[in-house]
């Protein structure tokens with residue numbers, strides 16, 4: 210029995226979202242019907258809506274979400290009605306070489322589902338795509354069970370929803386991908402939602418100094434509150450790479466690019482220690498982007514790598530939620546705006562202007 214839910218639908222790239230009633234089908238085998246409580250506005254949603262990453266339209270975006278299970282389809286054993294769950298972008302089939310590697314979870318189902326997406330929403334007979342199989346800019350959605358994880362119901366949903374993507378991407382990049390040790394120096398290029406989470410991860414790791422770099426002067430206070438020891442304003446004046454060198458002496462042990470700009474990734478690489486520095490690309494770059502670097506920067510021994518979704522499995526998300534509930538890190542600085550679904554276009558406008566660090570839709 211299909212149901213009608215309110216959803217923010219984007220009918221074509223760069224068009225404003227329309228909040229309308231759409232049809233949502235029942236959960237099929239291996240699928241779960243989730244009623245969302247909160248959904249963060251992530252930069253990947255903006256990239257999808259602007260058409261800079263390959264997406265099909267019409268599209269229900271939204272993927273950084275927490276909610277409750279309403280019903281499960283055939284064969285779903287891990288969830289039942291009433292469970293508090295978080296959505297996760299990367300599937301976790303458990304059987305492919307990546308899921309079994311124990312090191313990464315770039316599950317093979319991720320590209321497979323991107324190529325052959327199933328549709329669960331429809332509007333006037335027209336199927337609507339769900340971004341990354343989730344589509345949480347809707348009151349309810351049907352999500353594959355292996356893209357959900359049961360989480361601590363004590364976590365306040367307006368902040369915890371961000372652990373589903375931005376926070377895990379940032380903290381995971383530090384703890385899982387780069388494995389930053391205590392005392393290491395860390396430079397973070399771009400302190401939006403993900404960059405701030407990298408700062409939090411660096412603080413959890415016991416790193417220091419932690420240098421935040423951003424062109425928005427308003428990010429200074431939030432970066433310092435999140436655990437940064439230094440802030441560099443990249444306003445076209447003094448070269449941020451030279452400033453990182455001045456603070457660290459030899460260059461940062463680790464540098465994280467958190468915006469998704471190829472030239473910023475090259476700066477991050479140049480700002481690392483020439484012999485053992487590691488630069489980590491975290492920001493999602495536009496389709497077709499290419500990286501370039503000074504070859505000598507690699508010849509001396511620097512490492513240049515990347516981190517997708519913090520190298521995390523969905524179980525890591527549940528662990529980070531527990532750490533959040535235990536007070537090991539806070540998200541007061543991250544979530545700056547709480548909006549209704551009807552205000553979603555304002556949320557994206559504030560993301561573009563930099564006014565919001567993270568806006569969250571509360572259902």
Ligand SMILES: [Zn+2]
Nearest residue numbers: 251253374375
């Ligand atoms: Zn995201």
Ligand SMILES: [Zn+2]
Nearest residue numbers: 302305308316
């Ligand atoms: Zn897999």
